[in-house]
Amino acid sequence: MRRRPLLLLAGLLAFSLAAVACGGGGGTSGSPSVSGGTSMRPEDITGTIRLLSYADGFDPDYMASFREQYPNIKLETSAMSSNEEAVAKIQAGFEVDVVNACVDEAALEMVQKGMYMPLDTSRLTYWNDLFPSVKALPGVQVGGNVYMLPVDMGTTGILYNADVVTTPPDSWTDLFDPQWAGRAAVEDITITAIMIGALANGITDPLHMSDAQLQQVEQYWIEHKDHFRTFWKGESSVKALFKSAEIVISSGYPADAKALQKNGVNVKFTIAKEGQFLWACGYGISPDIDQANLGAAYALLNWYTSPEAELFEAETWTYQVANQKTLDIAPPEVIEAASLDAPFQLENAIPAAPPENRAAWVAAWTEVKAS
Numbered sequence: 001m002r003r004r005p006l007l008l009l010a011g012l013l014a015f016s017l018a019a020v021a022c023g024g025g026g027g028t029s030g031s032p033s034v035s036g037g038t039s040m041r042p043e044d045i046t047g048t049i050r051l052l053s054y055a056d057g058f059d060p061d062y063m064a065s066f067r068e069q070y071p072n073i074k075l076e077t078s079a080m081s082s083n084e085e086a087v088a089k090i091q092a093g094f095e096v097d098v099v100n101a102c103v104d105e106a107a108l109e110m111v112q113k114g115m116y117m118p119l120d121t122s123r124l125t126y127w128n129d130l131f132p133s134v135k136a137l138p139g140v141q142v143g144g145n146v147y148m149l150p151v152d153m154g155t156t157g158i159l160y161n162a163d164v165v166t167t168p169p170d171s172w173t174d175l176f177d178p179q180w181a182g183r184a185a186v187e188d189i190t191i192t193a194i195m196i197g198a199l200a201n202g203i204t205d206p207l208h209m210s211d212a213q214l215q216q217v218e219q220y221w222i223e224h225k226d227h228f229r230t231f232w233k234g235e236s237s238v239k240a241l242f243k244s245a246e247i248v249i250s251s252g253y254p255a256d257a258k259a260l261q262k263n264g265v266n267v268k269f270t271i272a273k274e275g276q277f278l279w280a281c282g283y284g285i286s287p288d289i290d291q292a293n294l295g296a297a298y299a300l301l302n303w304y305t306s307p308e309a310e311l312f313e314a315e316t317w318t319y320q321v322a323n324q325k326t327l328d329i330a331p332p333e334v335i336e337a338a339s340l341d342a343p344f345q346l347e348n349a350i351p352a353a354p355p356e357n358r359a360a361w362v363a364a365w366t367e368v369k370a371s
Contacts, residue, residue, distance in 0.1 A: 047296030053100035055079040081233040102281040107139025116284035118145035126305040153280035159252035185250040188231035199274035218364040255317040314338040
């Protein structure tokens with residue numbers, strides 16, 4: 001649950017970008033290398049990378065240093081609204097080189113379906129600097145190989161317009177409060193919606209629901225579907241809904257509230273007492289990549305996990321980050337605001353992990369939306 005989908009960009013954007021480092025195992029300074037020990041100047045790394053990502057993964061301000069440092073890497077970008085969409089597009093023949101995935105959505109599924117190649121950790125500059133707990137997430141390492149490089153993470157909770165919802169919500173059941181009928185919303189991501197429904201029904205361990213419990217949650221959502229104004233996709237959608245006063249309460253992320261407050265809308269973020277959902281996302285390389293572009297792909301992955309790029313995410317979107325060395329350059333107030341020193345150790349948290357019966361969850365949520 002990222003993120004997460006910031007403003008979705010229409011069509012295919014293409015522009016020259018640059019990356020921080022391209023290999024060489026564990027160092028955080030000095031000349032980058034394409035593979036163990038072969039140093040290259042940033043401007044000498046060339047190639048074209050087709051990136052499929054949540055749109056924050058190629059936000060222009062975020063990528064500014066990438067462009068400056070590596071002017072000879074061309075990045076062709078396409079935005080996705082969910083990992084489910086990404087899997088469907090790739091299976092339909094959409095050609096990509098680097099793919100963004102989240103462990104609570106489909107990272108493990110992408111590995112199992114052959115959408116990621118094993119990564120050479122000697123070419124991952126910051127691999128040794130990542131939090132051990134982050135490297136152990138589902139889909140990052142499978143069968144002794146590394147497939148996805150984790151980059152960022154955060155929490156999902158409740159957004160509410162404090163000018164209307166004057167009693168701060170503290171439960172997922174508040175989304176279903178009759179007084180907000182027609183003015184409530186939930187993000188259209190299977191894992192998010194099903195977990196909200198489970199916790200609202202008193203199911204305390206939603207990731208390990210029985211078939212009967214899942215059916216109960218599906219029926220609950222069907223009965224309450226008309227209560228919700230919409231099931232939104234992308235940050236641009238939820239922000240527009242709050243700005244237009246079409247909704248006053250929704251699932252969402254801290255960055256959503258921060259952005260809306262800057263635009264004069266008194267939306268706040270809070271944690272539900274039943275639990276906050278932790279998400280974690282990163283990037284992997286397609287096995288179909290042209291070998292001539294492989295060095296550029298590693299350059300992109302290494303830039304994402306550089307302390308400087310990670311700090312931008314923490315400062316701009318209050319994301320937690322994978323690279324521990326980010327704490328060495330982050331101001332104390334940023335460390336506190338984004339919980340940079342405690343990934344996946346937040347209070348009352350449900351760790352990012354896909355349910356074993358994920359396919360059944362997807363089928364249930366599809367039934368809800370079709371009802």
